[in-house]
Amino acid sequence: MDHSSISLITTVAAGFGAALVLGFLAERVKLPALVGYLLAGILIGPATPGFVADMQIASQLSEIGVMLLMFGVGLHFSPGDLLAVKRIAVPGALVQMGVTSALGMGMGLVWGWPVGGALVMGVALACASTVVLLKSLEASKQLETMNGRIAVGWLVVQDLVTVLVLVLLPPLAGALGGHVVETVGNQPLWVTVGRTLLQVAAFIALMLVAGRRLLPWVLWQVARTGSRELFTLAVIAIAIGVAYGASALFSVSFALGAFFAGTMMRESQFSHRAAQDSLPLRDAFSVLFFVSVGMVFKPAILIQQPVHVLGAVAVAILGNALVSMLLIVTLRYPLNTALRVAASLGQVGEFSIILGGLGLSLGLLPAEGMSLIVAAVLITIAANSFLLKAVAPMRRWLLARSEWAREMEQRQDPFAELPMSTERQYLEGQVVLVGFGRVGKRIAAALEGRGIPYVVVEIHREMVEDLRKAGKAAVSGDAADPTVLVQAHIAKAAMLVVATPDALNVRQIAETAHTLNPAIEVVLRTHSEDESTLLRNENIGRVFFGEEELARGMAEHVLTRFAPGEEDAIPAHA
Numbered sequence: 001m002d003h004s005s006i007s008l009i010t011t012v013a014a015g016f017g018a019a020l021v022l023g024f025l026a027e028r029v030k031l032p033a034l035v036g037y038l039l040a041g042i043l044i045g046p047a048t049p050g051f052v053a054d055m056q057i058a059s060q061l062s063e064i065g066v067m068l069l070m071f072g073v074g075l076h077f078s079p080g081d082l083l084a085v086k087r088i089a090v091p092g093a094l095v096q097m098g099v100t101s102a103l104g105m106g107m108g109l110v111w112g113w114p115v116g117g118a119l120v121m122g123v124a125l126a127c128a129s130t131v132v133l134l135k136s137l138e139a140s141k142q143l144e145t146m147n148g149r150i151a152v153g154w155l156v157v158q159d160l161v162t163v164l165v166l167v168l169l170p171p172l173a174g175a176l177g178g179h180v181v182e183t184v185g186n187q188p189l190w191v192t193v194g195r196t197l198l199q200v201a202a203f204i205a206l207m208l209v210a211g212r213r214l215l216p217w218v219l220w221q222v223a224r225t226g227s228r229e230l231f232t233l234a235v236i237a238i239a240i241g242v243a244y245g246a247s248a249l250f251s252v253s254f255a256l257g258a259f260f261a262g263t264m265m266r267e268s269q270f271s272h273r274a275a276q277d278s279l280p281l282r283d284a285f286s287v288l289f290f291v292s293v294g295m296v297f298k299p300a301i302l303i304q305q306p307v308h309v310l311g312a313v314a315v316a317i318l319g320n321a322l323v324s325m326l327l328i329v330t331l332r333y334p335l336n337t338a339l340r341v342a343a344s345l346g347q348v349g350e351f352s353i354i355l356g357g358l359g360l361s362l363g364l365l366p367a368e369g370m371s372l373i374v375a376a377v378l379i380t381i382a383a384n385s386f387l388l389k390a391v392a393p394m395r396r397w398l399l400a401r402s403e404w405a406r407e408m409e410q411r412q413d414p415f416a417e418l419p420m421s422t423e424r425q426y427l428e429g430q431v432v433l434v435g436f437g438r439v440g441k442r443i444a445a446a447l448e449g450r451g452i453p454y455v456v457v458e459i460h461r462e463m464v465e466d467l468r469k470a471g472k473a474a475v476s477g478d479a480a481d482p483t484v485l486v487q488a489h490i491a492k493a494a495m496l497v498v499a500t501p502d503a504l505n506v507r508q509i510a511e512t513a514h515t516l517n518p519a520i521e522v523v524l525r526t527h528s529e530d531e532s533t534l535l536r537n538e539n540i541g542r543v544f545f546g547e548e549e550l551a552r553g554m555a556e557h558v559l560t561r562f563a564p565g566e567e568d569a570i571p572a573h574a
Contacts, residue, residue: 041294129349
């Protein structure tokens with residue numbers, strides 16, 4: 001077979017092969033594999049000698065990569081993650097994106113770019129990478145902490161704003177100096193934008209009314225066949241089919257269509273399986289997306305325009321990080337939170353590339369702009385792991401030399417201690433309930449039903465604020481910190497109930513409680529059988545293992561039906 005006629009196969013083979021080698025090398029030097037994928041694209045692109053992959057085919061493969069990336073974002077989008085930190089994440093992300101976008105846009109205008117290109121550059125430099133952030137937080141065990149949740153919520157707002165920009169950019173392209181997407185005669189701009197928003201609203205309404213019921217129903221019908229490959233095929237067909245249909249019928253971008261397909265799929269009881277089964281294909285095509293982006297990068301820009309590269313990197317790292325830090329401090333969060341969240345957001349990634357690619361296709365962003373965005377992605381992602389590691393020494397350095405930093409670190413959180421007006425029943429003989437999630441809320445409801453006083457300890461400050469407004473006794477902070485348990489008056493409490501599933505801190509919380517109050521009774525929750533066995537052997541407290549309690553409850557129901565009076569024969573635990 002003539003190799004010139006199989007450009008799809010050669011492009012995919014070269015892309016995957018180069019990405020595998022360079023991604024592996026990137027991971028070995030403690031860099032995200034994404035950096036290796038971008039370098040692989042540079043290697044097989046026209047900017048370097050040797051084999052050159054088919055740019056047109058790579059572009060179409062990258063579109064599939066964008067669809068599946070956005071589908072994955074929608075599938076994991078949780079309104080709860082955002083609502084838990086909404087009071088800091090929403091205003092913080094909006095202001096940070098506005099300031100950083102203005103800095104990037106101003107920089108583009110100084111370089112002599114048109115307004116449209118400068119605007120795309122500014123917004124692209126204000127979007128942190130979801131992939132990099134989650135991996136960094138997981139590696140540093142910060143994902144479930146207050147700092148990690150704030151960073152994730154902040155990123156959710158960034159993603160939603162960027163999706164809105166992706167929707168509005170095509171109809172605005174003509175007014176910003178780019179290509180007119182469709183012929184609209186002499187209609188004014190507001191009519192074009194209004195029609196676009198109406199089309200988007202119609203698509204969203206259709207997805208909320210029909211898609212929300214139809215897509216989970218389709219998954220259920222396919223799952224009933226018992227065929228794993230059919231289920232995976234259904235998930236991918238829905239993701240790409242809805243994305244294409246949204247574009248063909250409503251003139252909505254592939255990215256937005258795929259994002260909403262993911263959010264609607266989340267309504268299904270099979271959402272977790274859908275995410276798991278589609279992950280290999282999503283990962284494969286996202287690799288090809290990053291490879292195709294690397295193909296349009298021109299490494300010569302690092303030598304020809306080093307000042308421009310440094311400017312883009314400075315806005316992406318310093319602009320995002322400094323603005324975020326100042327905002328968080330202004331909202332009265334401690335210095336440690338400000339530093340960690342700022343370091344997490346001091347990078348740009350996949351959304352920046354998607355936005356830059358759209359700007360390039362619309363004739364808004366000059367070719368050098370795309371190369372600058374890719375350079376900023378490469379450099380900021382490579383530097384992010386070092387930036388996160390620098391948080392602890394930077395905090396120590398600031399505390400040693402700055403009175404302002406010491407004041408920020410020691411500032412009093414109004415929700416970190418109970419009000420002076422708290423009734424005595426919540427200060428002595430009370431139950432200290434750690435965690436107010438799904439399990440914690442049910443325990444609290446049971447305690448209220450029996451008139452038993454309790455104090456909630458919750459790491460989410462916003463949730464504590466809501467509890468206070470509802471007249472509940474609650475303190476904000478990590479229960480693993482002894483000072484937080486002290487503020488909950490653990491020394492005179494009758495019982496400690498740990499309803500959080502965080503197995504890492506359960507033992508520490510229990511040990512701290514016994515140190516502060518040797519007579520306290522401790523009740524613990526765990527999801528791990530090994531952890532439950534270990535805790536029981538250590539005799540720290542009464543341990544409830546989720547699966548074990550579920551099995552016991554189901555067994556009691558069966559015995560009540562078939563052998564009344566025999567429920568007591570069920571062992572408490574294995």
